[in-house]
Amino acid sequence: KQEVTQIPAALSVPEGENLVLNCSFTDSAIYNLQWFRQDPGKGLTSLLLIQSSQREQTSGRLNASLDKSSGRSTLYIAASQPGDSATYLCAEEGGSNYKLTFGKGTLLTVNP
Amino acid sequence: DTGVSQDPRHKITKRGQNVTFRCDPISEHNRLYWYRQTLGQGPEFLTYFQNEAQLEKSRLLSDRFSAERPKGSFSTLEIQRTEQGDSAMYLCASSSLARGTEAFFGQGTRLTVV
Numbered sequence: 001k002q003e004v005t006q007i008p009a010a011l012s013v014p015e016g017e018n019l020v021l022n023c024s025f026t027d028s029a030i031y032n033l034q035w036f037r038q039d040p041g042k043g044l045t046s047l048l049l050i051q052s053s054q055r056e057q058t059s060g061r062l063n064a065s066l067d068k069s070s071g072r073s074t075l076y077i078a079a080s081q082p083g084d085s086a087t088y089l090c091a092e093e094g095g096s097n098y099k100l101t102f103g104k105g106t107l108l109t110v111n112p
Numbered sequence: 113d114t115g116v117s118q119d120p121r122h123k124i125t126k127r128g129q130n131v132t133f134r135c136d137p138i139s140e141h142n143r144l145y146w147y148r149q150t151l152g153q154g155p156e157f158l159t160y161f162q163n164e165a166q167l168e169k170s171r172l173l174s175d176r177f178s179a180e181r182p183k184g185s186f187s188t189l190e191i192q193r194t195e196q197g198d199s200a201m202y203l204c205a206s207s208s209l210a211r212g213t214e215a216f217f218g219q220g221t222r223l224t225v226v
Contacts, residue, residue, distance in 0.1 A: 031212050032212040034215060036217070041222070043118075043203060043217045043219040043220045044155070044203065045217075046216060046217070049213075091155075093212065097168065098162075098167075098168070098211075099145065099157040099168065100145070100157065100205075102154030104153055104154045105154055
């Protein structure tokens with residue numbers, strides 16, 4: 001059974017701090033891993049997609065890495081801003097099916 | 113194309129009533145998914161369509177749930193005889209046919225069963 005775990009469940013940081021969100025997965029045949037952002041009561045916004053053959057992807061202040069051998073992905077946010085406050089979810093697409101398996105998310109609060 | 117569209121955004125219904133949600137995916141996307149999300153949890157997979165064919169259904173999708181995607185375009189998710197436990201956010205996502213491509217989600221339909 002594919003399982004995705006995100007640590008920490010919640011994180012509060014002052015504005016300007018660099019931070020790392022962690023995601024671990026059990027599927028050794030992962031096809032890709034996707035990071036999403038979710039604002040309260042809203043849908044999911046895709047942030048970054050990392051293919052299984054890639055090590056990392058970057059978009060602006062965001063950098064996501066993937067280590068298949070250890071079953072881990074990290075999302076690095078540089079120079080955090082209050083507008084970054086949201087729940088961040090990681091999801092993996094398994095090698096044997098097409099669905100995404102999600103973690104429970106990390107609730108990020110960036111304080112001004 | 114403005115992305116994945118879901119309707120309605122919010123639905124309040126009495127227990128025992130039937131409800132139907134609609135999802136319009138990104139027009140060129142062959143794959144369409146339905147997920148359910150409860151408070152404090154990540155989305156859970158319900159079902160998956162490739163064009164008009166429903167290829168996978170989760171055990172979460174009881175007999176009261178049915179999903180269709182006629183002509184491989186929009187999709188509907190119907191819940192019959194709603195129960196309070198059905199209260200959740202129902203999310204639709206779409207992606208292109210190729211493996212490993214980005215999935216795009218709609219804004220969701222928030223269902224409250226009273």
